[in-house]
Amino acid sequence: MDDFYEAGTLVAVLTTQPLDRLLDYRAPEGGCAQGAYVEVPLGPRRVLGVVWGPGQGGWDPAKVRSIGRVLDAVPMRAELRSFLERAGSYTLTPLSAMLRLATRAPGLGEAPARRKIYRPGTGAPERLTDARRRVLEVLEERGGLSLTLGELAEAAGVTSSVIKGLVTQGAVREEEAPRDLPFPRLDPDLGGKDLTPDQAAAAAALCEGIRSGRYGTVLLKGVTGSGKTEVYMEAVAETLRRGRQALVLLPEIALSAEFLNRVEARFGARPAEWHSGVTVTERRRVWRQVAEGGAQLVVGARSALFLPFRDPGLIVVDEEHDTSYKQEEGVLYNARDMAVLRASIFEGRVVLASATPSLESWANAAAGKYQRLDLTSRFGAAVLPEMRALDLRGQDLPANRWISPALQGAVRTRIDKGEQALLFLNRRGYAPVTLCRACGQQIGCPHCDARMVEHRFLQRLVCHQCGESAPMPEACPSCGVAGKLAAVGPGVERLAEEAAEVFPQARLAVLSSDLFGTARQLKEEIVKIAEGGADIIIGTQLVAKGHNFPLLTLVGVIDADLGLQGSDLRAAERTFQLMRQVAGRAGRAERAGVALLQTFQPEHPVIRAILAGDEEAFWAAEAEERRVAGMPPYGRLAGVILSSTDVQEAFDLGNALARQDGPLRRVGAQVYGPAPAPIARVRGRHRVRLLVKAPKGVALQPALAEWAAQFRLRGELRMAIDIDPQSFF
Ligand code: ADP
Ligand code: ZN
Numbered sequence: 001m002d003d004f005y006e007a008g009t010l011v012a013v014l015t016t017q018p019l020d021r022l023l024d025y026r027a028p029e030g031g032c033a034q035g036a037y038v039e040v041p042l043g044p045r046r047v048l049g050v051v052w053g054p055g056q057g058g059w060d061p062a063k064v065r066s067i068g069r070v071l072d073a074v075p076m077r078a079e080l081r082s083f084l085e086r087a088g089s090y091t092l093t094p095l096s097a098m099l100r101l102a103t104r105a106p107g108l109g110e111a112p113a114r115r116k117i118y119r120p121g122t123g124a125p126e127r128l129t130d131a132r133r134r135v136l137e138v139l140e141e142r143g144g145l146s147l148t149l150g151e152l153a154e155a156a157g158v159t160s161s162v163i164k165g166l167v168t169q170g171a172v173r174e175e176e177a178p179r180d181l182p183f184p185r186l187d188p189d190l191g192g193k194d195l196t197p198d199q200a201a202a203a204a205a206l207c208e209g210i211r212s213g214r215y216g217t218v219l220l221k222g223v224t225g226s227g228k229t230e231v232y233m234e235a236v237a238e239t240l241r242r243g244r245q246a247l248v249l250l251p252e253i254a255l256s257a258e259f260l261n262r263v264e265a266r267f268g269a270r271p272a273e274w275h276s277g278v279t280v281t282e283r284r285r286v287w288r289q290v291a292e293g294g295a296q297l298v299v300g301a302r303s304a305l306f307l308p309f310r311d312p313g314l315i316v317v318d319e320e321h322d323t324s325y326k327q328e329e330g331v332l333y334n335a336r337d338m339a340v341l342r343a344s345i346f347e348g349r350v351v352l353a354s355a356t357p358s359l360e361s362w363a364n365a366a367a368g369k370y371q372r373l374d375l376t377s378r379f380g381a382a383v384l385p386e387m388r389a390l391d392l393r394g395q396d397l398p399a400n401r402w403i404s405p406a407l408q409g410a411v412r413t414r415i416d417k418g419e420q421a422l423l424f425l426n427r428r429g430y431a432p433v434t435l436c437r438a439c440g441q442q443i444g445c446p447h448c449d450a451r452m453v454e455h456r457f458l459q460r461l462v463c464h465q466c467g468e469s470a471p472m473p474e475a476c477p478s479c480g481v482a483g484k485l486a487a488v489g490p491g492v493e494r495l496a497e498e499a500a501e502v503f504p505q506a507r508l509a510v511l512s513s514d515l516f517g518t519a520r521q522l523k524e525e526i527v528k529i530a531e532g533g534a535d536i537i538i539g540t541q542l543v544a545k546g547h548n549f550p551l552l553t554l555v556g557v558i559d560a561d562l563g564l565q566g567s568d569l570r571a572a573e574r575t576f577q578l579m580r581q582v583a584g585r586a587g588r589a590e591r592a593g594v595a596l597l598q599t600f601q602p603e604h605p606v607i608r609a610i611l612a613g614d615e616e617a618f619w620a621a622e623a624e625e626r627r628v629a630g631m632p633p634y635g636r637l638a639g640v641i642l643s644s645t646d647v648q649e650a651f652d653l654g655n656a657l658a659r660q661d662g663p664l665r666r667v668g669a670q671v672y673g674p675a676p677a678p679i680a681r682v683r684g685r686h687r688v689r690l691l692v693k694a695p696k697g698v699a700l701q702p703a704l705a706e707w708a709a710q711f712r713l714r715g716e717l718r719m720a721i722d723i724d725p726q727s728f729f
Helices: 078-091 095-102 130-141 149-156 160-168 197-212 228-241 253-267 280-292 302-306 335-346 359-366 405-416 492-502 519-530 571-583 605-612 615-629 647-659 700-708
Strands: 010-015 023-026 037-042 045-054 114-120 172-178 216-222 245-249 272-274 297-300 312-318 349-354 371-375 386-391 420-424 433-436 452-455 460-463 469-471 485-488 508-511 536-539 552-557 594-599 635-644 670-682 685-695 718-723
Touching: 010 037, 010 095, 023 037, 078 095, 078 335, 095 302, 114 130, 114 149, 130 149, 130 160, 130 172, 149 160, 149 280, 160 172, 197 216, 197 228, 197 349, 197 371, 216 228, 216 359, 228 245, 228 253, 228 312, 228 349, 228 371, 245 302, 253 297, 272 280, 297 302, 302 335, 312 335, 335 349, 359 615, 386 605, 405 420, 405 552, 405 594, 492 508, 492 536, 508 519, 571 605, 571 615, 594 605, 605 615, 635 647, 635 670, 635 700, 647 670, 647 685, 685 700, 700 718
Parallel strands: 216 349, 216 371, 245 297, 245 312, 272 297, 312 349, 386 594, 420 536, 420 552, 508 536, 552 594
Antiparallel strands: 010 023, 010 045, 037 045, 114 172, 433 485, 452 460, 460 469, 635 685, 635 718, 670 685
């Protein structure tokens, strides 16, 4: 049981303000609990904080101020406090920034007021205008959530008078609702499927782990469609039976519609959702109910990891290899690793699910740190697609054409049978390069070192690095000659153009994230395609993520070599994962699928491993290479990015860091650099990087902290330290 502080006692408060230390305050009238969320005076302001422990003293007692107010929220538990501390010291993030991650719910301090919410009514609207239809659709879609007038108007893109009109007509109901209602109870014993022997064995192993009530991480590996989701749902069910809470992390919001339906079918109600698409009111509700125990299951994005669970027992990280689990801005953390850390503190289980695990998880399983469970076959009649290389060296492709005759033939055969084909190209836009044929210049971004990518659909040039965009110019920005700009290389839009010419009768659907304004439009498009609304799907890596297209039997990978080049340590691993995932799209239902990989280097080890389907061999070879080189997961890396508007300033600091490397050398770590970062300029700031490499098992973070603390950052200069960097930009 946590301590309670009587009125007037000195307590140390952690605030969300960027100070490097705790501040002493006096407990207010009525006292306060350890972990209480409080408002404290800081200078002229009042700021949010948490009672972190007994006061540290050392201040003039007369000057110590009182806590302003104790907020009406369940105090932060010791488990979460400890998690924030340990995650903060692992990622070298100040505690105040960690606290901000854990308090991302607006209006924490407000009293539970009553307010009006809107639900579907029984009447029908007099005239179904577009605006009215959108309102009803939003209500239908978000059935379980409570929406206020403002939120409903925004989600439907209408004015509030449209909604008020629907209320008068009885088509929408206006209700007084208490804030922050608990979520409907989930029934763990409702909709379980009969599992195959393989699945049942895996589920039993997971459930046994959960009953142990102790920490443990399991790598659940199985090809797409093998029933990993079914199996970890059993782990969720067991967790709920034991009265503990579960969290399922998913990499992409677009996925969750299908997923939420499955949860509802399995447990009889929808879970709490936590991601950027959730409204402000709903976030507050989730945050509070998670703390009070009124939410048993949360499905969310990586930031859900910092929710104040009352009694967490299980975290599932689905598609654990997905790079979106690494937060690349602000606090640089990897949600997969932080899930493991948090579970080790709350004494619960982690399930890492993937068809193509990260090398880190594969190695942890191989080393016995994680338990490994394999689902080896697909559920039902579905079989893994046959995979073949199409050697482009032998194909006669005219300039600006990317669909080889062999691939064309294969696509025709499939669509003649009423099946679907996917043409996969991991490049958004029309063409990656725009070249002036008069002066030879390529159009670059004015703020970055990246090229501007033509998006013909938007009629703009877009920088994929910083988001800068500009109308497509008539004349070359360098030499001013008009009419000489040429698109070089393919993007999905250009591929779609080619496909429309080659297959004039076919219905095409292009799935690329920038063609869809909202996650909802994207979901609708995916449902349409799954129901047979297209013959040929043209897509970027968006399609690699778990959607189920039962009619899809052919996957053509336009450029399997894309991603093999590049100096990134993980290039081979990424390419391997992406190709396997995409290939896994084909033939998920009864029909057998085939994946064809267009390549100029069919003998490349990664392409060979993909084709052979010999994953263990691929991982073992890749692991051995990294082990010899002392690279992760067999050694440790930290990236340091210095940025400034003044390039010299950044380099000067970089050189000074490289010279004064004593604290690092003492733990056997080496510094490389400074060098211009691969993307040397972003949003007008010059970027310089250093790389620190250390043997496994040394206390790297304290050494890094001591090393960095030798320097003061002045003016425009910024430094970010990225522990276990995933990308090297
Ligand atoms: P994965 O998560 O490995 O991709 P899923 O759990 O999504 O696989 O399973 C793929 C499909 O097969 C889903 O539609 C799922 O409902 C179905 N399925 C898997 N196992 C079973 C089972 N034992 N009984 C009925 N349907 C199953
Ligand atoms: Zn840019």
